Amino acid sequence: MELTLKRYEKDPYPGCGFFVEGEDPTRWIAAVDRLGLDPAHIRVYGLPSRRANVPWGYLVITTGELPADKLDPFASAHLAASQLIVPAKSRVLPELTDHDLKQLFREDTYVLHPDFGLFKLMSPLLMSDCLVVEEVPVLASLRPADYVVSSGEVVAFSVAATPREDIESALDAGVAREKLADAPLSLAEKLRLKLYESVMTGDGDKATLNPRADKLQRLAVMLGLSGANAHDHLLEDFRDLQNRNKREVDKLLDLMQKDPEAALRYAIPLDEHGSSRGGPKGTFKMRDRGSGFSLFGGRAGGAGGSVDIGDELHRLRQQYVATARALENSGKHEKAAYVYLKLLKNHTAAAETLKKGKFYEKAAVVCLRYLKNERAAAECYEAGKIYAEAITLYEKLEDWEKAGDLNVLRGDDESAQTAYERQLEKELLHNALIRAAKLSKEKLRNLPRAQEILLRGWEENVNAYNCLQYYLANITDGEAAWREIKRISEHQLNTQNDRVFLKVLSGEYAKKDEHREDVKDMAYGLLSKLLSDGRISAHELLAFNDKNSRLRADTLRYELSKHKVRTRPPA
Template identity: 25%
Template sequence: MELKLKINSKNTFPKGGIFIKSTSAEVWLHEIQNIGLTLDSIKVFPIPGVRANELFGCLIVFNQNKSKIADIGKNNFYQLAENKLFIPENTLVTPELTEEEWHKLFSEEYHFLHPEIGLVELKEEVNWLDLLHLPNLKQIEITEPSKTVLIPQFITSMRIEVDQEKILEGIENPVSEEEMIEKLPFNMKKLLNGNNREMDKFLAYLEKNPEMAMKLAIPLDTLGTGRGGNGGSFSFNTGIGGLFNFSWIHRFLANLSSGDSSTGFFRYGFVLLFVVLARSCKGSELKSSLPSILVFIGIVIFVIFMISLWAGSQSGSSGSSGGGAFLIDSNRFSTLQSRYEKLAEDYIAREQFEKASHIYLKLLKNNHKAASALENGKLYREAGAVYLKYLQNKTKAAECYEKGHAYKEAIGLYKELNEDEKVGDLYAILNNKSEADKYFNKVIENYKTNFQYLKASLVYKNKIGDITNAQELLLEGWKTNKDAGKCLNNYFANCKSAEELSTAITNIYTSEVSSVNAPVFLHLLKHEFTKHDELEEMIRNIAYEIAAERINGSPEIASELVHFNKNNKSLLKDVMKYKLKVKNKG
């Protein structure tokens, strides 16, 4: 019998194979990989050519139920007829064979029919182990690296270490002495000793060079000038007018009492003259000696005055003429003060908060404004250092350190202030849960001691994340009537589902509602009534029971039932009639 292939418009048999036309096994393997098949899921049979020892291609046999193949490239699908014969797509075999003829003509092996080479029996599969040459494995020694430091993928917390002394040094001494540039048009030594002429020169210089105040750093309280007015004194030359300021007498007496050899001669001379005068003034001779005494006193005053001028010149504070002491006037002090304040305000306007803080801290001696300027400029760590050192305000210092992420310093201060909840919050930010919970539990115990069950439950819930203990504390507050209404309201609010809320309401109504707290419980039911539709009937029934038990003693409780029947207009009328009836009886 001669079998022939005939073109057909459709496939008569199911697809069961893929034909790859190539004489190279390497090409076969490459095509199999491109199609997406694995060698353990298919069978591959070589197809011989028309000449001896020549290959025509290969046939891939696959299981259609397990392998879903979409793209086979330039290769061809083959039909599998009666599980015996592979024929090309869109063909059929003539003549048509019966089932008996199929079994009689074909053995148990697969057969392949192609127009160019004819019929081929497929007896042997491709043995890939014979075809593939694996590379020689090279023996290598692997050196394992030592364990490295784990690099986190995410930043979970951040803190900044603060050197308080270094921060304050930058504020207190922003300019080094070496940065003092040009020659100053005034005598700094005389200025610091309070010479008014030098003060005028200094003020004029600051008018033209306001920022030099930062470099010169002459505070308002130099030589005791204090905070304005005439509270402090400067020593400088004022001529004869200085005689009428009697502070020179104090200086002279101080010179007499000192051990300085330069004043020894005058000291001993003055004592000798005093002894001579005393001996000459005895009894009745006093009256006749009065003119001599007056002359002597004048001489002594003149000597004292001259000594005072000489001592002033020796101290380095004298000018071109006689010396004395004088009080600084308010105008000069106020001018200097206003210049400093204006300079600080200008720095703040330019957002140079550290320079403004230096003016307030070192020149104006206003520590509070210095700290406020830094805080307003969001220089929180610097502000915290000023609050702590100069104002001894630990609370503000801790707040600023917290804002500046200097958590270590903030935690230390909050511990000193016994702010346990703040300490716990900061440990939580640092992901130190064990330490955070330790301080949160201190807060909880303190609240429990004071019967503040609601606050204690919020710490459990929001800080520790323990809803079970939070609910127990709220229930304890309800039982002991310590802020009972708010405790039970929060207890119900913590119920996440309708089923959980239903169980909570039923259990509490059954075992924890008495004649004392029933009105509060009924009031709370109004808030829970509208949360879940499926609970409305159950809550309404409980409300009816509570009202029925109390209505004789408290007729006004009937009004509460309206909240559980808002669409029932007749109930509202009945309640009003009932209350009116009770009122008329009374």
């Protein structure tokens, strides 16, 4: 008789030990020590390789089956028959009867392995033969004092919250106040500017002299200018007078383009009293408007009286937006947030800008004070790892799962369990059974309770399909899952859930495990009953015969014939 091993998806035989590959005996000794096995309750055998005088490894026989996760990286050994040991996930062909064992092996025990074939186990190795124990001399010693050594492992990490008043004080600390050194033009200066305009073209840096040299010469003489640099002095004086004669809004826009940070001291909020179209009449004055870039202080203004920027509102708004973006792109997120919050009154953009700059705590304060959005503030605190403040807000919002997750990050497992339990009760109260089951399994580590919840959903017809599908998916043992399918089929089917059960069977059939044909037979029995009752379509057969083209055609003809019978007019 020729014995062969066939690869099998699961272990068909019980475990009896494990294989240790390699000729070094210290490997199996180290494995026994790591697994905590008692040497008095194990047997170890040497195994040959296909090369002469070179061992393949060792077989360690234990008194009970060891979990596969503990054995890694060693391969478990399984007892295929009372006298034959094989590797994991393999089946012996042909199957052996007691008579076969008696004829083949008599009273001996053999190992069948793909690496070295069939081998008869002889006398087990003795650990004393593999170890050399030297006598340890007795030394006089003193017991050291007790001490504690840090493991060096970081169990949890979080950032302590800054007191709110400290945040506001830091943000209120602005730049020094300044006055714009820019006096209005006198009568003489205004007349001189008129003369310049008659011989100059263009504005500012683009101003040039008119080619009418005679008039230009008379003007230079009139102003007492002469020499080679007379024309340069004329241009410089013209540009200075022209700049001082600009309207205040133009001055502000020019300053924002040249030095946006300095210009913010003189900017006005667009919805400040009198700053929008139709507000009180007056004149906008370029004056320092306060303590600087304060996000949480009072009004940014105070000096300058009422303003009316009229048609300049749109142009000023565009410049504010451009300035905010420029500050943000240069990494000055707090100053960009000042523009959004205080000048444009765009609180959402201010919070987002602070988040981009990773000023999460300040962004949270903006969300709470201006947006009144506690969830957004909690998310900001969470991003900044300020878990205590985030947990307080999530608990207020009754988002207990999120509070539990953050308590886990803080290392407070007891508070996390309490929060998860409250979330579980909330989900059950709203019949969200799938979420409740996942919470029990993944967060509370309570799989039996999760299965109870899912089975309740199936029995009470609350999201029955998904509940039963997840219930069976949580049973990792194929035999146990099949037994549960049979139990439900025999004791829990009724006209309210039999079609749902058929849909679940189609999913189990698609898994292609060892009970695939059993599932198909069960589905055929249920299909027959439902078809005879006229409660389903024959197309349901295709879920269990997806590659049968002839059945697909027959099913279509059957459905068409039924339709003709229903629609045939009475004689």
